[in-house]
Amino acid sequence: MDVIVIGAGPTGLVLAHELALGGARTVVVERLAERIRQVKGGTIQPRTAELLDARGLLDAIEARALERPSVGGHFAALPVPLDCSGWNTRHPYPIAVPQWAIEDALAEAVVARGVEVARDHPVTAVEQDDTGVTVTAGGTEFRAAYAVACDGAHSTVRHLLDVPFPGRPGSYRAVLTDVRLTAVSDQVPTTAGHMSTLTKHAGGFFGMLVPVGGDEYRFTYGATGSEPASDTPEGVQRALTAVYGEGTVLGEVLTSSWFGDATRQVEHYRHGRVLFAGDAAHIHPPWGAQGLNLGVQDAVNLGWRLAATIAGWAPGDLLDGYETERHPKAAHVLRHTSAQRLLANPNTDEDVAALREVLTDLLRVPEANHHLAGMMSGLDVDGRVPDLDLVTADGPTRLAELLRTGRGLLLDPTGALDLPDGWADRVDLVRVKCAEDIGPLLLRPDAVVCWSGDGSLTDALAGTFGQAS
Numbered sequence: 001m002d003v004i005v006i007g008a009g010p011t012g013l014v015l016a017h018e019l020a021l022g023g024a025r026t027v028v029v030e031r032l033a034e035r036i037r038q039v040k041g042g043t044i045q046p047r048t049a050e051l052l053d054a055r056g057l058l059d060a061i062e063a064r065a066l067e068r069p070s071v072g073g074h075f076a077a078l079p080v081p082l083d084c085s086g087w088n089t090r091h092p093y094p095i096a097v098p099q100w101a102i103e104d105a106l107a108e109a110v111v112a113r114g115v116e117v118a119r120d121h122p123v124t125a126v127e128q129d130d131t132g133v134t135v136t137a138g139g140t141e142f143r144a145a146y147a148v149a150c151d152g153a154h155s156t157v158r159h160l161l162d163v164p165f166p167g168r169p170g171s172y173r174a175v176l177t178d179v180r181l182t183a184v185s186d187q188v189p190t191t192a193g194h195m196s197t198l199t200k201h202a203g204g205f206f207g208m209l210v211p212v213g214g215d216e217y218r219f220t221y222g223a224t225g226s227e228p229a230s231d232t233p234e235g236v237q238r239a240l241t242a243v244y245g246e247g248t249v250l251g252e253v254l255t256s257s258w259f260g261d262a263t264r265q266v267e268h269y270r271h272g273r274v275l276f277a278g279d280a281a282h283i284h285p286p287w288g289a290q291g292l293n294l295g296v297q298d299a300v301n302l303g304w305r306l307a308a309t310i311a312g313w314a315p316g317d318l319l320d321g322y323e324t325e326r327h328p329k330a331a332h333v334l335r336h337t338s339a340q341r342l343l344a345n346p347n348t349d350e351d352v353a354a355l356r357e358v359l360t361d362l363l364r365v366p367e368a369n370h371h372l373a374g375m376m377s378g379l380d381v382d383g384r385v386p387d388l389d390l391v392t393a394d395g396p397t398r399l400a401e402l403l404r405t406g407r408g409l410l411l412d413p414t415g416a417l418d419l420p421d422g423w424a425d426r427v428d429l430v431r432v433k434c435a436e437d438i439g440p441l442l443l444r445p446d447a448v449v450c451w452s453g454d455g456s457l458t459d460a461l462a463g464t465f466g467q468a469s
Helices: 010-021 046-053 058-062 099-112 156-160 233-244 291-311 320-344 350-363 366-377 457-465
Strands: 003-006 026-029 116-118 123-128 133-137 140-144 146-149 173-183 199-202 205-213 216-223 249-260 263-265 274-276 389-392 395-398 408-412 427-431 441-443 449-451
Touching: 003 010, 003 133, 003 140, 010 026, 010 099, 010 291, 026 140, 046 058, 046 291, 058 099, 099 116, 123 156, 133 146, 146 156, 146 291, 156 274, 173 233, 199 233, 205 233, 216 233, 233 249, 263 320, 291 320, 320 350, 320 366, 350 366, 408 457, 441 457, 449 457
Parallel strands: 003 026, 003 146, 026 116, 146 274, 408 427
Antiparallel strands: 123 133, 133 140, 173 216, 173 249, 199 205, 205 216, 389 395, 408 441, 441 449
8 A cells, every 4th residue: 555544534535536546556544434414614615626627526526516606705704705707717606515515526536546445444543664654543454655644623643643733722612503494584594695694693692594405504603692602402593593583493403513713733744654634734713615625725736746756756855845835825824714713703893893894995906806816715826827728639628627637737839849758657748729828838737837938848847747767
């Protein structure tokens, strides 16, 4: 075995798919015997949608999406939708999908690539040496060259290896439930609109009801007054009544969990032969639907690097580039979600209320909205190339379709480029025509440009894809 992925959430499953695509023999171990059918974490941001599309994974996920108006994302629930149209993307709006449904689709794709997903296998020991890692899970020992912890905010691997998780503890706890309602008042929304239209404060509680189909809703709530929140059926009903009135009646609590707003990040994403991704590496206040997306983007960035390292062609610093690129990105998310926590606090004072008004006005300025839209959607990543319409010798296609192999891609719109000898086993040369004025582009497997015609192509190939074979 080459890699043990610990955790079968979206981060772990996308990573396993990337590794399998790169030829690495991979097993996924998961502590839960069955997937929890909870709506939590169910928003796919535009950049994540682009990456999933580039692997052929998006269609199956979109087929499971909830009905939602085409509305932009938000910053701190301010009442101005974020506009991604200026970022030249085919996916300008967040996609609402229950997390369990995302995991269903990803698990199907992973198993189709020959990856074993061992459920009901909680990790109890992790030991490593100079040649590999031994993970004990569900009473079974798994041995591989590397292991990746994708096992969430309370990562068992992080605790077993005594990896520090510095940061700030949470300031509140709130409840996330999936509920069935038997009656609703006229205050209950009928569609899932913009975040600013869904959040309400009344009776010592804040709450957000989002319809997910039929008589089922996702209900997020917490206390703002002296009475603490409770996740019992009685507690759920108290919050519903306070925020949505006596006419809103709970029929059944389907699932329930607590969450907080702690902010933490491991100092290093690699500890010997064990790496960290997703919530195992970073946690932050749950504002702006960032967590799932940050983890999936970690996985795509890491997957090809680790597969290349195992295959033996990776440059010496390629695997370390995962931390170099992703640690600052997560740190930035930690900062802006902390700012959103302050701005969206239901117990705001007059100064914070004034700040919200100023920022709301700023969001109506196109340039400011464009900046925050790129930040919250992930479309502002350095080296990103839009999903271009292209024509090849085989006919019309899209850039996303050419990236489905998970290999490097050399796009040649000139018809004059040749791929130097020694890289054809890991890079595809595709001659294209494009309505947009583009030059030659060398793309990494994660769809990031590493050469655009300036300087030596051979040096760029060696720097990203190792020495010629």
